[in-house]
Amino acid sequence: MLTRLFTPLPIGPATIRNRIVSTGHDTVMAEDGKVTDRLVAYHRARAQGGVGLIVLQVGGVHDSARYTSHALMADTDACVEGYRRLADTAHEHGATLFAQLFHGGAEVMDTADGALGVSYSASTVPTERFRVFPRAMPRAMVREVIDGFAAAARRLRRAGLDGVEIVASHGYLPAQFLNPATNLRTDEYGGSWPNRLRFLREALTATREATGGELAVGVRISLGETHEGGLGEDDALRAVTELDGAGLLDYVSVTHGTSATLGGSDHIVPPMTMDPLCTTSLSRRVKEAVSVPVIVAGRINQPQDAELVLERGDADAVGMTRALICDPEMPAYARRGDLDGIRACIACNQACIGHFHTGHPISCIQRPETGREQLYGILTPARRPRDVLVAGAGPAGLKAAVVASRRGHRVTVYDAGRRPGGQVLLAERLPGRAEFGGAVTNLLEEARRSSVRIKSGVTVDAELVREQAPDAVVLATGARPYRPPRLVTDGATVRDAWEVIGGGELPKGRVLVADWRGDWVGVGVANLLAERGHKVVLATTGYQAGETLQQYTRDESLRRLMRHKVEVVPLVRLYGADDDTAYLQHVLTEEPVLVEGVTSVVLALGHEPVVQLADELAELAEGERPDVHLIGDCLAPRTVEEAVLEGMRIGHAL
The missing domain is CATH 3.50.50.60 (FAD/NAD(P)-binding domain)
Structure with a gap:
């Protein structure tokens, strides 16, 4: 029983209905710095699915905090309406809503017109990952940015949010002030420990004053940045301990790593090669040192693992962000004890953080509906149920079958292999890729629950199609290894x-x-x-x-x-x-x-598409030829992401 996971948790003046948290993550769904319908729909799905707390992506508190061309901004009153829509949506479905307040300091990734931007940090110390040489922030600008945290919090209070979170994690501006390797200042914001802590302390103080005790105020921090010259565990722990002792915190959100280096950034969204619960030993250190609730994030993808974290006392609430990207209904399934019904995240990082890195709205290779809620968030029943034959039980065919069956079609999947799964069965056998097989395990469970019939060891040919006489055929016959003819x-x-x-x-x-x-x-x-x-x-x-x-x-x-x-x-x-x-x-x-x-x-x-069946069906007499649709690698060899996306699309279109 997941008794602890579904116990309410007070955080300052707010109370979250359960301990499952969607931690702050950039969705690439903001436009011109503002909330969009797409972003509202994205968070609506998670609120409806039963999450306890949603922490919105970073909101820039000063014009110099625009770290990407798609950053969400909270630096002017123009942001209030959009944040209010998000708050209303979350509250309508019982979720609590916090927002991150952000300045990345040295980190600037891109600007709207493609030119390189100017970044400001505690000192002029270059960053390795993005090859940025920042300017030292003048004292007047330091004061502006601190005031910016307060002003942004005041706007979010007007918008009806429940809390704000200052981002001091992953080597961003507050961490740059804390870290003696990146803070070489000689004024009151540098040098001694109290001076290096001053920026974050003043930002929190100003934020609390601006919210008047009506909003929860917390901080997110990396307990260790995992590289020489990064902010160390002990300094990060000392910071939150002193800030808690000063009464400035309602909670601490613990994570790991830094955005400043390649190796450090790998810990921001840990891939499947990293151990589950990889940050819980760090959150335990914080929980033992502070008096306020502690949230932990870092590859906690299963509700039973989250329950274990709570049971051991490693944290008070659990960030399960990718688990919710993969299955926003995970909390509802977990609450009723149906753990097999959850589409488990496999930590592939391909369409979530992978899309962010290419500047595209995030999604999930297993659940392409994520990020496309306005188009595919609701399944409409088929106007006329049809007999559908799917050739190929790889990810494309299985996804098409599941969606079509849930819409009311009668679906049978044939596969020539002994086991369904296609190339996923190969990918899972490679070093560090075993968890990738979960993509097929999840689809097979969805197929079972959707009454999809699967017949393995059967090669579909034109004669079988003629005998079965389906109304539609979905070809997901995949691809084969390519060998250049001139080799x-x-x-x-x-x-x-x-x-x-x-x-x-x-x-x-x-x-x-x-x-x-x-x-x-x-x-x-x-x-x-x-x-x-x-x-x-x-x-x-x-x-x-x-x-x-x-x-x-x-x-x-x-x-x-x-x-x-x-x-x-x-x-x-x-x-x-x-x-x-x-x-x-x-x-x-x-x-x-x-x-x-x-x-x-x-x-x-690479691979070449297997299209023999498509050619055979094209030769059938007009009266014998069903509607034929090609998806996945037999259409064009690509990745699992495109295969599942096309399976979803054809399932909706049939």
Whole structure:
């Protein structure tokens, strides 16, 4: 029983109905600094799903806090109406609403017109990740920004929110003042510990005065920034302990890492290679030191894990942000004890933080309805139920089947393999990717609950379609490994990546992995072979290995490559191979590049669509030909994200 998880929690003047929290995260749904209908719809889904507390994404408190072109701003009265809409929406469905107050300091990612912006920090100390050289913030501007926190809080009080949270986490401006490595000031805001704490103390004091005790006031902080020169655990703990002792805090939100470095930023949204509950030992330190409630975030994706966190006393409430992105109804399922009904997050980071990094509204590869609530948030019953045959039980076919069946269609899925799942069954066998298999596990449970019939070990052909006579056929027949027709392999041992992942053996010795796409296949196979004891060369057409992967996922793959001493050769294409040499060509100069001493070559050169069935159905007589729809890799080989998205779309369209 999840008794603790569904116990109300007082936080200052507010009370949240349960201990599940959607922590602050940028949705890329603000426009011109303001709340949009899309953002309201996004948070409505989570409030309806039963979350206890929603903490909105960062709201800039000063014009210099515009860290991206899509930042939400709280620095003028123009923000009040939008925030009020969010507050009304959350309250309508029983959720409590806080908002983050933010200044990123040195961190500026992009501006609206594409030019590089000017950033301000405690001191002129460059940042590694975004290669920013900030200006030292003048004393007058420091005062402006502190006043900006208070003014923004005052606006949010008018908008009807329940609380505000000053963001001192992840190496942002308050942390830059706290950290002696980034605060080299000689005025009253630098030098000694009391001076370095002064900025955050004054910001909190001004914010509390502005809210008049009507709003909860908290702080989010990283307990350790995970790199030399980052704000350390002890200093972060000392800060919240002293601020709590001064009566300035109603709660503390604990996280980990920093946005200032590549390695530190990987902890902001931990990928599946990091342990679940990876920050709870840190939150326990805070909980033992302060008198106010503690919220913890960091790869807590299952309600039973959240209950464990509460039971052990690691925190008082649990941030489950990606779990709610993946399934906004997770709290409702958990409350009634139906844990199998929850679509569990697999921490792939592809469409949530991955979309943010490319400047697109966030979503989820398992639940593409997320971020598209206005288009696909409501399933409309089919006007005329139809018999639908789905060929292929990979992610595309399964998603199409689930959505179509829930709309009232009669759906049967056929798959040639013994197990449904498509390429996910390969991806889960790679180092650090086991959790990815959950994408299929979740879809299969949804299919079972939606009365979808699945028949494995059956290859669909035109004759089967003629016999079954469905009203519509959805082709999700996937793709097969691509082998260039002009590839010269004179006496070489050449295998496709799929064969190797499936357990295929290679001769002992040095292996060259030829990687065209720069996705999980190339780096995954290289790491897999290295773990099997091979010396590995990864030759990629891109600038670096894993180039198309989301940064945090790519970073972990690159760490593994480095530890396994895999040699990476960038900007080359495979031309051919013989019994001891791989022949490559530089993609820019077209000069030859030879890798000698190679005993075998593994091809990760992308995939070609399997379209034989589509061609066969096109030849059927007009009266025998059903409506045919191609989705996923058989339409164009891409990723799981596009496959599930197209499955959803066709399920709505049928």
